[in-house]
Amino acid sequence: MSQPTSTFQPANPESVFTYGAPHLKFGVGAADEIGYDLSQTGAQRVLVVTDPGVAATGSPQRVADQMTTFGIEAHVFDGAHVEPTDESLQHAVDWARENGPWDAIVAVGGGSSIDTAKAVNLMTTNPGELMDYVNKPVGGGRAPANPLHPLVAVPTTTGTGAESTTICVLDVLSLKVKTGISHARLRPTLAVIDPSLTRTQPAGVTAAAGMDILCHALESYTARPYTTYEHKRPEERVPYCGANPIADMWSEKAMSLLASSFRRAVQHGEDDEARAEMAMAATFAGMGFGNAGVHIPHANAYPIAGRVKDFSPKDYPDDHPMIPHGMSVALTAPEAFRFTFDASPERHRRAAQLLDPRAEEPGDAAEFLPGVLIALMRDIDIPGGIGAVGYDEGDIGDLVQGTLKQQRLLATAPKDVTEDDLEGIFRRSIRLW
């Protein structure tokens, strides 16, 4: 498919794109081979990072026990925080530094455990403080000087794609801002996707995590094309290079898998085929957005999740208010894609067709993708806008300011996004239906 026309007109257009991905093991039983795989790297002492909820399922301990049969000493740290904060990451890093050294790290859990493991891996191999490495302008934006340990990522929720990406997302509590640490060295060396580990995932988690998969695919598919940037020097290359032919291929396939399995996986949790397809969709979408990047819905999601008041979603731990990542991404997606439509109408229409091959295109083509998204969100019980998770008109200014801090993401949008544009997107997202 041809690259969309663009309003960006670089003097010296980019001609190079990059593609990176971890080694991958996929399928029922894949998690039983981690001990063998790590023994081949010579690892003798391994840290398993997880959160208390996942630890309670017994999966992390099973992974640790299985490693001992290969002569590996494995320790489980179960203190990862669901939606990591600078404090929770610091706690994990302190524990790992005190109890190290480690030869390798295994993350068993959702994106939160995997991101915590990335931070632990970074800070047990490199000097300095966490904030030194956090993206500018919130942190110092420092690049790791030393190589990291092998990191095996074992996702137990289908969605985040954290197993494929180079980023660790965190809330900086004192600034009320969600930001990240992003560097190619953070990418896991091996992703182990074993659909049998997601069998206990409740419907609410499948729905929110699935919207995250969907937005990863959609945002990278509609991202600003790599050819519309100025040509970079080799030392300037970044992991996220904009929409490109390889990322497009993964995103399209992820959308087709979602079309056939998303509703089924939420409504019939016991449907193993649907679960396996969702796991594959998450992996494929991760391979796409992990190279192309995401834009407006993810930029908006940071303040939506970071400024949560008292919302508690069903099927999540209820010990603290939270808006799950995938839900916070979904809530402004219909309006964001209505806004970006004119940057690449052909891609927006194609995405709507892939996501719902039976949907009829409305008279106004700009409404096609938002319509498909809203129909899906209603069917899988996602809240009907940011109003339903506690925000009103009076919050829009703060939300917009929070999004404007995500310049790295906004720079991947297929057209320029002004403060006024964001205000309109948030305002129209208070009530989607």
Ligand SMILES: [Zn+2]
């Ligand atoms: Zn995401």
